[in-house]
Amino acid sequence: MWCENTGNNMSSAVSEASKPEQPLRTLDIVNAGLAKRYRAERRFRRLGLAAIIASLAFLSMLFTDIFWKGHTAFRQTFIQMNIVFDPELIDKENLAAADYNGLIRNALEREFPEVSGRGDRRELNQIVSPGAAFILQEQLRDNPDLIGQTLPLWVPANDDVDMLMKGHIDRYAPEDERRLSDKQLAWLNRFEEQNRIQKKFNKTFFTAGDSREPELAGIWGATVGSLYTLFVTLLLSFPIGVATAVYLEEFAPKNRWTDIIEVNINNLAAVPSIVFGLLGLAVFLNFFGMPRSAPTVGGLVLTLMTLPTIIIAGRAALKSVPPSIREAALSIGASKMQMVTHHVLPLAMPGMLTGTIIGMAQALGETAPLLMIGMVAFIVDIPGSFTDPSTVLPVQIYLWADSPERAFVERTSAAIMVLLVFLIAMNAVAVYLRKKFERRW
Amino acid sequence: MTPITLLIIVLILSSLFYFVGRKRAFTVAGGKGARGLHSLPTYYGALTALWCAIPALLVFCLWQMFETAIVTNLVIGDLPDQIRMLPPERLGLVINDIKNLVSGNIVSGEIDPVMQMAADRYRNVQAISMAALTVIALALAVLVALFVRQKINPGMRARNHVETVVKIILILCSTIAVFTTVGIVLSVLYESIRFFKIIPLTDFLFGLEWSPQMAIRADQVGSSGAFGAIPVFLGTAMISVIALTVAVPIGLMSAIYLSEYAGKKFRDAAKPLMEILAGIPTVVYGFFAALTVAPFIRNSGGMLGMDISSESALAAGLVMGIMIIPFVSSLSDDVINAVPQALRDGAYGLGATRSETIRHVVIPAALPGIVGGILLAASRAIGETMIVVMAAGLSANLTANPLETVTTVTVQIVTLLVGDQEFDSPKTLAAFALGLVLFVITLCLNVIALHVVRKYREQYE
Numbered sequence: 001m002w003c004e005n006t007g008n009n010m011s012s013a014v015s016e017a018s019k020p021e022q023p024l025r026t027l028d029i030v031n032a033g034l035a036k037r038y039r040a041e042r043r044f045r046r047l048g049l050a051a052i053i054a055s056l057a058f059l060s061m062l063f064t065d066i067f068w069k070g071h072t073a074f075r076q077t078f079i080q081m082n083i084v085f086d087p088e089l090i091d092k093e094n095l096a097a098a099d100y101n102g103l104i105r106n107a108l109e110r111e112f113p114e115v116s117g118r119g120d121r122r123e124l125n126q127i128v129s130p131g132a133a134f135i136l137q138e139q140l141r142d143n144p145d146l147i148g149q150t151l152p153l154w155v156p157a158n159d160d161v162d163m164l165m166k167g168h169i170d171r172y173a174p175e176d177e178r179r180l181s182d183k184q185l186a187w188l189n190r191f192e193e194q195n196r197i198q199k200k201f202n203k204t205f206f207t208a209g210d211s212r213e214p215e216l217a218g219i220w221g222a223t224v225g226s227l228y229t230l231f232v233t234l235l236l237s238f239p240i241g242v243a244t245a246v247y248l249e250e251f252a253p254k255n256r257w258t259d260i261i262e263v264n265i266n267n268l269a270a271v272p273s274i275v276f277g278l279l280g281l282a283v284f285l286n287f288f289g290m291p292r293s294a295p296t297v298g299g300l301v302l303t304l305m306t307l308p309t310i311i312i313a314g315r316a317a318l319k320s321v322p323p324s325i326r327e328a329a330l331s332i333g334a335s336k337m338q339m340v341t342h343h344v345l346p347l348a349m350p351g352m353l354t355g356t357i358i359g360m361a362q363a364l365g366e367t368a369p370l371l372m373i374g375m376v377a378f379i380v381d382i383p384g385s386f387t388d389p390s391t392v393l394p395v396q397i398y399l400w401a402d403s404p405e406r407a408f409v410e411r412t413s414a415a416i417m418v419l420l421v422f423l424i425a426m427n428a429v430a431v432y433l434r435k436k437f438e439r440r441w
Numbered sequence: 442m443t444p445i446t447l448l449i450i451v452l453i454l455s456s457l458f459y460f461v462g463r464k465r466a467f468t469v470a471g472g473k474g475a476r477g478l479h480s481l482p483t484y485y486g487a488l489t490a491l492w493c494a495i496p497a498l499l500v501f502c503l504w505q506m507f508e509t510a511i512v513t514n515l516v517i518g519d520l521p522d523q524i525r526m527l528p529p530e531r532l533g534l535v536i537n538d539i540k541n542l543v544s545g546n547i548v549s550g551e552i553d554p555v556m557q558m559a560a561d562r563y564r565n566v567q568a569i570s571m572a573a574l575t576v577i578a579l580a581l582a583v584l585v586a587l588f589v590r591q592k593i594n595p596g597m598r599a600r601n602h603v604e605t606v607v608k609i610i611l612i613l614c615s616t617i618a619v620f621t622t623v624g625i626v627l628s629v630l631y632e633s634i635r636f637f638k639i640i641p642l643t644d645f646l647f648g649l650e651w652s653p654q655m656a657i658r659a660d661q662v663g664s665s666g667a668f669g670a671i672p673v674f675l676g677t678a679m680i681s682v683i684a685l686t687v688a689v690p691i692g693l694m695s696a697i698y699l700s701e702y703a704g705k706k707f708r709d710a711a712k713p714l715m716e717i718l719a720g721i722p723t724v725v726y727g728f729f730a731a732l733t734v735a736p737f738i739r740n741s742g743g744m745l746g747m748d749i750s751s752e753s754a755l756a757a758g759l760v761m762g763i764m765i766i767p768f769v770s771s772l773s774d775d776v777i778n779a780v781p782q783a784l785r786d787g788a789y790g791l792g793a794t795r796s797e798t799i800r801h802v803v804i805p806a807a808l809p810g811i812v813g814g815i816l817l818a819a820s821r822a823i824g825e826t827m828i829v830v831m832a833a834g835l836s837a838n839l840t841a842n843p844l845e846t847v848t849t850v851t852v853q854i855v856t857l858l859v860g861d862q863e864f865d866s867p868k869t870l871a872a873f874a875l876g877l878v879l880f881v882i883t884l885c886l887n888v889i890a891l892h893v894v895r896k897y898r899e900q901y902e
Contacts, residue, residue: 030792037794044796048698051691052711055770058763059718065733066725243614251608252615265618270817270887271880272824274851275625278876281858282628289509304621311618337604365722368826368851371859386445394724394827401728401831409732416725423720 066420070413076202076215077162078154079128079191081107083136085146092147095140100133104155112187123184129156131204131216154200159214159407161188165199168406179406205414209380210396214407217400219415221382225295225375225390226364228383232299233363237306238356242345244307245314245352250340269308276305277372285373292374293389301369306359313355317348350437357430361423367394393419444505447575451501451582455494458586462489465593480600488599491606493586497578504574512570516563521555539563629880632873639867640668645874647671651837651848653857653868668871670878672837676847680758680829681822683843687762688822689815692769699770700777701799712774719767727831730760735832742844750846752834758843761828768818776810776894777803809893816890820883826851850875 083103090098108124109115115124132155139153140146156162160179163169175182191197208218244265252258280301284290290297321344329339370376375391376399383390391399393415400412463486470477478485513536517525524535535556542560593599637645648669695715699708735756742749749755780803788798804811834846835856857872 037797041794041796044799045698045702048694048702051694052698052715054691055695055715055718055763055766056711058766059714062721062725062729062763065729069732240614240617243611244618247608247611247615251611261615261619264622266891267884267887268618268621270820270883271625272820272826272851272883274824274826274854275629275876275880275883278854278858278873279621279625279628282632282873283624287628288506304617307618307621335600335604337607361720365720365724367722367724368830368855371830371855376859394722397724397728398827398831401724401731412728416728419722420725423722427720 066413066416068413070410070415070417072166073205073410073414074202075199076204077157077165078198078200079157079161080152080154080196080198081128081132082110082150083107083153084110084150085136085140085148087148090140090147092144095137095144098137098140100136101130103136104128104132112190120183123181124187127158127161127184127187129158129215130213131156131211154198156204156215157197159405161197162215163406164188165197166410205411209382210378210391210399211380212378214403214405214411217408217411219393219396219418221379222391222393222396222415223418225379225383226392228295228386228390229298229302229370229375229392230360230364232296232386233302233306234356234360236299236303237310237359240303241307241310241356241359242314242352244311245318246340246345248311249315249318250344251336265308265311268304269312272368273305273366274368274372276301277369279304280369280373291387291389293377293379293391294387295375295383295390296386297373298370298375298392299386301373302363302366305366305369306363309359309362310352310356313358314348314352317351317355318344320351321347347439350433354430354434357426357433361426361430364392364426365394365419365423367392367398370395371398393422444501444571447501447578448498451494451497451578454497454579454582455490455586458493458590459486459490461586462486462590462593465489465590466599469593470595478595479598484599484603485593485597487603489586489589489593491603492589493582495606496585497582500578500581501574504570504578508567508570508574512563512566515566516559519562520559524555543567625880629873629877632870633877636867636870636874639870644668645670645871649839651853653853653871666867668867670850670875672839673848673850673853673875674878675839675841676754676833676837677823677849677851679841679843679847680754680761680833680849681819683755683758684761684765684822685815685819687759688765688769688818691762692766692818693773693811695766696770696773696777697799697804700774701795701803715767715770718763719771721764723764723825723827724831726760726764727827727829730756730828730832734760747844749844750834752832752846753844754833754847755843757829757832760832761822761825764825764828765818765821768821769814772814772817772894773807773811776807776814779810780806809896813890813892813894816886816893820886820890823886824851824879824883826855830855850879854879 089102169178205218207220209221211217284297329343397415400408463482466482466485539559543563649671650667650669651672652667738756739749739751788802829849829852837848854872854875
């Protein structure tokens with residue numbers, strides 16, 4: 001070891017420096033190695049910096065990738081069609097049963113009278129989304145006087161057309177290698193020349209539930225499911241977490257039983273989340289017979305998962321309240337419970353809230369345990385109660401990431417962006433709370 | 442009336458009784474006001490409110506727990522004999538059909554009049570049960586509260602009563618953590634034991650072939666199923682090792698740089714940024730791995746003339762490594778900061794450069810803590826689910842080549858349990874056996890890691 005050598009010889013090196021003709025002085029040896037050692041020092045330092053830059057580069061790569069893939073999803077291609085609300089196809093008494101697809105087919109036929117033959121007609125109809133019918137239905141429901149009139153309407157294009165407009169489908173690729181035929185391209189070009197095909201803000205994405213058609217799929221259903229689930233989680237985990245933290249920190253006697261509880265909480269914090277899913281499946285679904293895919297059960301499972309986080313943060317917050325506060329309260333005659341509820345708990349509350357918000361952010365991003373309890377189903381409807389089958393944002397991302405359609409890639413990324421916005425907002429609130437109420441005693 | 446409305450009514454009732462109790466306390470105190478009472482008047486109110494809510498809530502919980510079973514039994518009792526005599530699993534199907542009819546779901550095929558009758562009966566019994574619950578719970582709430590109100594007198598030790606009740610509630614809350622652990626162990630163990638009754642433990646732990654697809658009916662085409670978990674374990678190990686080879690050097694070096702070299706400003710900026718990596722949902726990493734990293738690796742391998750699977754272990758491992766960088770770095774940061782400054786000063790005093798001090802003094806002193814941190818990160822990597830579900834494969838290959846597809850314990854659990862399940866088929870039960878293995882391994886890693894970290898921290902305190 002070099003350091004032992006220099007250490008032993010340091011004093012002799014200094015004393016021997018006065019003798020000029022000593023052939024090999026320790027200082028020389030040290031100086032000779034110095035350049036190399038400084039190089040090693042610089043190398044090491046650069047290595048450290050490189051490590052940080054690498055992880056930050058991964059982070060920015062991840063964000064750029066998601067943003068790059070997802071930003072197009074907020075705009076959706078629409079085609080302007082001159083719809084004739086043909087009285088023959090619409091039953092005035094029963095607007096829901098009208099043949100809206102027929103109206104669109106007729107409009108397309110008027111647009112391209114030269115198209116004939118079954119196959120060609122089908123291809124022509126394919127450029128408009130099947131969801132266009134709903135738009136017509138809504139228009140008519142809001143304004144039944146439209147029957148018999150002609151109205152230029154913007155209807156969503158099919159996902160392949162959307163992909164073409166966003167440049168994800170190569171126009172010049174050979175016909176059999178792209179999802180749109182030459183004929184369809186020609187029709188679309190005609191629309192383009194008349195400036196009747198445009199990208200507009202994608203409202204559907206924020207208001208609709210899931211769908212098999214990418215252009216009709218939205219995240220509102222999953223968002224509502226997430227909200228229900230998080231509400232249940234918050235309702236259960238906050239009081240239970242605070243109660244546990246208060247008991248363990250303020251009341252618990254130091255004995256075997258409290259030791260067991262403490263070790264348990266620490267271990268639960270590190271149990272893989274999927275194991276909580278197994279617990280939920282075996283206990284809540286199979287043993288108690290709770291409904292599958294329900295936000296209530298999801299909330300229960302996530303409660304168990306986030307409890308350790310909240311308890312640990314809560315205990316840290318209680319610990320940071322100085323004992324003098326407690327002693328002052330006790331000395332003027334407060335009972336122990338009064339001391340806690342009137343003085344300690346209010347002072348520890350910001351810290352507890354911060355911990356709770358971080359726990360909720362964790363719960364919002366969690367996927368694996370919810371897959372186990374069946375929140376992975378394909379659900380079109382927006383959930384209306386705590387027991388309706390529903391899905392949550394991360395699971396929706398997982399489902400879309402698995403879908404083969406090209407158009408779902410951008411929607412997945414956009415959903416991820418929405419999820420990240422929620423998470424960043426929650427964490428920002430936590431940081432703000434901590435900064436604002438943090439007290440140094 | 443739905444259960445939730447009942448709950449809300451009980452809560453409203455209880456808050457009403459708070460005022461009733463408080464008023465009563467003032468009344469019994471006579472002209473002396475609060476000074477004539479043992480406790481503050483609010484405690485008398487709180488006591489009445491608590492005794493109004495607790496019995497009603499207890500009844501409510503017990504009722505909810507047993508209602509389904511009792512109602513089902515009543516309905517089964519009314520079914521015709523030939524249905525009642527069916528074997529239990531067929532009977533289960535019938536009951537499921539009835540429940541579906543009750544909740545208005547679409548039932549395949551024609552609706553049998555017998556079933557329709559049973560469903561009506563079910564709905565009927567359920568309504569009666571709900572009505573009975575409402576009456577009993579509300580009556581109990583009011584009666585007990587009135588009783589407590591009647592007992593209020595100036596000498597009553599209301600505060601002590603309330604505090605005892607609250608303390609009991611606190612204790613009950615704190616035991617939930619224990620119950621969770623017990624629940625996990627029991628539920629996983631119970632199904633695992635059922636699995637090991639069908640497939641011997643040694644076959645599971647040491648078998649080399651994993652193909653859980655089983656024929657459910659005898660006449661179905663399908664393999665007989667093989668449950669040798671070695672390929673699954675090895676796949677998990679491989680992906681975790683790849684993740685650790687990414688995360689440990691990067692995490693450790695960033696921790697060293699941040700705690701030893703970086704200025705305060707840089708540290709304050711870089712640390713939270715790195716923590717973001719830990720806060721990103723794993724499903725996002727999974728998406729990144731499956732749609733960006735995996736194709737990238739596949740294409741760059743293709744350019745080099747290598748045949749790389751699009752679900753290679755490498756892609757999943759790399760991204761998982763990125764995910765656990767912050768775990769390694771923040772834990773190492775803690776232990777490096779805990780190394781006393783005196784040790785560093787000693788090394789500097791001997792003429793060591795900074796990097797020499799770090800390599801020869803700080804790291805060896807912090808090593809147990811760092812190892813503990815790495816173990817925790819490893820347990821994260823083993824238990825991580827979404828990245829591997831989305832980016833790693835399903836087929837259990839026994840291979841050491843990171844460019845091929847492997848599968849992991851968590852992937853198998855998810856694929857075996859998502860979708861329709863049959864709880865007597867070894868295919869479903871196998872997931873619980875894998876879950877048991879996962880739980881035991883991560884628990885051991887955590888216990889060792891926490892022990893190491895704690896022991897080390899005590900050394901310098």
